[in-house]
Amino acid sequence: MQRLNRQCLHAADPGPSSARIGFVRSRWILLGWIGVLPVSAAPAFIGDRACASCHPSQWQRQSVSRHAKALSPINDSPLPALLVDRPLRERGGIAYEYEVVDEGLQVTVHKDGAAVSAVLEWTFGGGAQGLTPVGRIGGKYFEHRVSYYPERGNPAITIGHPLGLLRKARDGLGLLQDGRTISKCFGCHATGVEGTPAGPNLSAMQPGIRCERCHGAGGEHAQSAQAEGDGRRRYIGNPGRMNARKITEMCGDCHRLPEPGMLTRTPEKIDPFNVRFQPMGLMASRCFSRSQSLSCITCHDPHEDARKDAGFYVEKCLACHSDAAETSMDCGRQEQRNCLPCHMPRASPSPHLFFTDHRIRVQ
Ligand code: HEC
Ligand code: HEC
Ligand code: HEC
Ligand code: HEC
Ligand code: HEC
Ligand code: HEC
Ligand code: HEC
Structure with a gap:
């Protein structure tokens, strides 16, 4: 018989757990997008398959991602x-x-x-x-x-x-x-869910985090895309058009955010479990606050799983930190090309969970 010994996270703990740090309540769908829809139209969720024919590249990659399998x-x-x-x-x-x-x-x-x-x-x-x-x-x-x-x-x-x-x-x-x-x-784990105090309404749900969880309901967009000449973009959200902070907040809707006004410089020291909440760490980094352009999608394709090759990320670092880059700063250790073990170390807040500390820093 296995001795089962794990530390808590989902049920008992709604998120970042220090007295000073709260967590931002999740919205079921990104309500921000409703503003771009015609007022009279109820948002119509049409499901990821409806997007596949016109956006095959995003669809193929996203369908096999862990988001889709959440x-x-x-x-x-x-x-x-x-x-x-x-x-x-x-x-x-x-x-x-x-x-x-x-x-x-x-x-x-x-x-x-x-x-x-x-x-x-x-x-x-x-x-x-x-x-x-x-x-x-x-x-x-x-x-x-x-x-x-x-x-x-x-x-x-x-x-x-x-x-x-x-x-x-x-x-x-x-x-x-x-x-x-x-x-x-x-x-947080599905698309088109309406939350109620009595429980979730799953009648329009698609399991997993699919297109419309991030882009908003796509019924109007798909229809107008077929009708030639119509302003197709007006009917669908594209987070790529938002600034870095807003994009990070969108991902933080599920990956968790520090409570407004409660940003700490060292979230992982207040509670080691905070490494689980990547936006908290990233937003505490000078790379984030000083650049105003670093966001989750600088290093992650939102339609794919995290890349495993360090070289991919190092290239991102060097885009801002090299002699050629604007923010060039001197790292005495830079000749060791993999920046991650020193500046974004792996952390294991409990024996079987492994995360990457997203507070990019000098210890
Ligand atoms: C009938 C074809 C069609 C369907 C179906 C369709 N789209 Fe599009 N979509 C387009 C076209 C055409 C554009 C405009 C591309 C351009 O202007 O560069 C577009 C643009 C977009 C954009 C970028 C908008 C912007 O502001 O740049 C997003 C995001 C998008 N679609 C998501 C979706 C999602 C999600 C679905 C499924 C719910 C979907 N689309 C279904 C044809 C379609
Ligand atoms: C986890 C959130 C998320 C999910 C799920 C998601 N997207 Fe996106 N999508 C984004 C973000 C963020 C961008 C902006 C990327 C950028 O600008 O680099 C984007 C951009 C796009 C674009 C515009 C691409 C361009 O070149 O401007 C299209 C089209 C698109 N997504 C379609 C889809 C489709 C189809 C699905 C489902 C198969 C999907 N997305 C699922 C977050 C998401
Ligand atoms: C609707 C909630 C939700 C949103 C919005 C969301 N995520 Fe996630 N994300 C999840 C969940 C849940 C998982 C864990 C899936 C699993 O169990 O493996 C995950 C996993 C990931 C992973 C790890 C995938 C892997 O390699 O195993 C990355 C990277 C990621 N998300 C990036 C992003 C980025 C970037 C954005 C914003 C563009 C974003 N997420 C928005 C819920 C969300
Ligand atoms: C605020 C959004 C949010 C809520 C609420 C939420 N999750 Fe998650 N969940 C995530 C994200 C983001 C991940 C991926 C990162 C991680 O592992 O913490 C995840 C990961 C998971 C995983 C993968 C294994 C693990 O522990 O990492 C399981 C299982 C899971 N959640 C179950 C649940 C259950 C069950 C509930 C409700 C009791 C729940 N989640 C509530 C966002 C959420
Ligand atoms: C979008 C640009 C950008 C990217 C990408 C970026 N950084 Fe930065 N980074 C900055 C800026 C701007 C500063 C602050 C410079 C200043 O304070 O003048 C900074 C500061 C730092 C610092 C000093 C932090 C401190 O608290 O003293 C380190 C270390 C660092 N970056 C490492 C990295 C590493 C490693 C990567 C890749 C994983 C990376 N950065 C990616 C822009 C970026
Ligand atoms: C400067 C680059 C960089 C930025 C910006 C970044 N990440 Fe990551 N992320 C990484 C690296 C490196 C890994 C580890 C990949 C591996 O497993 O080898 C990672 C892994 C992850 C994982 C998998 C679990 C983990 O912690 O290892 C999730 C989820 C994730 N990132 C979410 C996010 C979210 C959400 C944002 C925005 C707040 C974000 N990331 C911004 C570099 C970045
Ligand atoms: C062996 C560990 C190690 C590696 C690998 C490493 N660094 Fe550093 N880095 C440090 C330490 C320690 C500092 C603090 C200053 C010092 O002692 O040189 C630092 C400082 C920095 C700074 C801030 C400099 C300042 O003026 O405050 C930046 C930016 C930076 N590193 C970027 C990078 C980048 C980008 C890479 C990968 C190409 C990298 N580092 C690889 C350990 C490392």
Whole structure:
């Protein structure tokens, strides 16, 4: 039996966790874009496939990104293959069994001769750090106690869940989430979700972070793009037209922002978990505040996963820090070409989570 020992993040912790730093509540869709739509038009979500024929390059890359996989129906995710037919035990005589059914993945938890079952419907997470199942009991959403963490290569207790001995089989199903909390989960991991205090309205949802989560509903745009001569651009948001701060704030809608007025120079020292929230670190960097042009999309294509080759990022640094660049500053160590280990170190705030500290700095 695996000893499951993970630190909390999703359920219990809504974000940056110091007394001085809050987190900006997520909006379900980027309301800023509504302003560019005709007042009378209700935003019409048309789904990513509708964009594919006219924007094949973005569509092909984005469809295989972790953004697109941030939420999936559980039986379309890797979880059934990882959990079915592999009996799982936890200290205190708890045993978990999984079976694929029409509605999802059925989990049965056994303890002391008692057994309870429920159906897990959704997998949260694209698999870079973890996969967490979510289901419903009696109409209420719950986050399952067991997640899968690729880094350790086996199931483990979902971060945020109690690590102590469980008293009854029911506790093995996991933690109930109130309507607001679970609305936020879906709001950050999917497209076209309407959050309500009672729970998310999923009737117009597309699982995963797809085109219209960042660009706004595309119905009007697609229609007018077909009608020749119409001002197509008016009907779709293009974050590329915003300034660096606004772009960073858009990404920070999910990746988290420091609360306005609460910007600290050293977020990772206040709480090591803040390295998880890249915008907090980046916005505390002089590269960001002094350049006024550095944003998340300087180093990340919003339609792709993060590049793994250091050389790609070093080129970005050198665009601003080289003899030829305007902001040329002298790094005594620059002859060691990979800037990242010194200026953007990897950090592991808990044993199985790994992030890149986005506060670009001299220690
Ligand atoms: C019928 C073809 C068509 C469809 C469908 C379509 N687009 Fe476009 N889109 C265009 C054209 C044409 C332009 C203008 C390109 C230009 O002017 O350079 C454009 C421009 C854009 C831009 C840039 C706007 C700007 O301000 O520069 C974005 C972003 C965009 N589309 C996103 C989408 C998304 C998201 C979808 C799906 C919801 C979509 N498009 C569906 C044809 C289409
Ligand atoms: C709707 C919420 C949301 C928005 C908006 C968003 N992200 Fe993400 N992003 C996520 C989630 C959730 C994940 C984790 C997916 C997973 O489980 O692997 C993620 C993962 C990533 C990753 C890591 C992908 C990998 O290589 O594993 C990068 C890089 C990233 N986002 C950059 C951005 C940038 C840049 C923007 C702004 C243009 C942005 N994100 C906007 C929610 C969002
Ligand atoms: C404010 C937006 C936001 C909310 C709310 C949110 N997430 Fe996430 N989630 C993210 C982002 C961004 C990432 C990727 C970066 C990271 O791993 O922290 C992520 C990553 C994940 C992952 C990948 C594994 C991991 O731990 O990194 C899982 C699983 C996950 N979230 C589940 C959930 C669940 C379940 C809820 C609700 C209880 C939830 N999230 C609420 C934005 C959000
Ligand atoms: C995580 C947010 C996010 C998602 C999801 C996303 N985009 Fe974008 N998109 C952006 C940003 C940011 C830019 C601006 C990039 C730039 O200017 O470098 C952009 C730019 C574009 C452009 C304009 C490109 C240009 O050359 O000006 C098109 C077209 C586009 N996206 C289509 C799509 C389509 C189609 C999808 C879905 C398959 C999609 N996007 C999904 C954030 C996103
Ligand atoms: C868009 C331009 C831009 C990019 C890209 C950029 N920087 Fe900077 N960086 C700046 C500016 C501007 C300053 C502040 C200069 C000043 O204070 O006069 C700065 C400051 C710094 C400092 C000093 C920080 C401090 O707190 O003393 C370091 C170290 C640094 N950058 C490293 C990097 C590295 C490494 C990269 C790539 C990962 C990078 N920068 C990418 C513009 C940039
Ligand atoms: C100066 C370049 C640079 C900028 C700007 C930047 N990143 Fe990154 N990002 C990186 C590097 C380097 C990695 C690590 C890539 C790897 O795994 O090798 C990374 C990785 C990530 C990851 C994967 C998880 C992690 O922490 O390793 C996410 C998510 C992410 N970035 C989001 C963002 C967001 C959101 C922004 C804007 C606030 C942003 N990044 C701005 C360089 C940058
Ligand atoms: C071996 C670690 C190391 C590497 C690799 C490294 N640096 Fe530095 N860098 C430092 C240290 C330490 C400082 C503080 C000043 C010093 O001692 O030279 C610094 C200072 C800086 C400064 C600020 C200089 C000032 O005047 O305040 C910039 C800008 C910078 N580095 C950019 C880069 C870039 C760009 C790269 C990659 C091409 C890079 N560094 C590679 C360790 C490193």
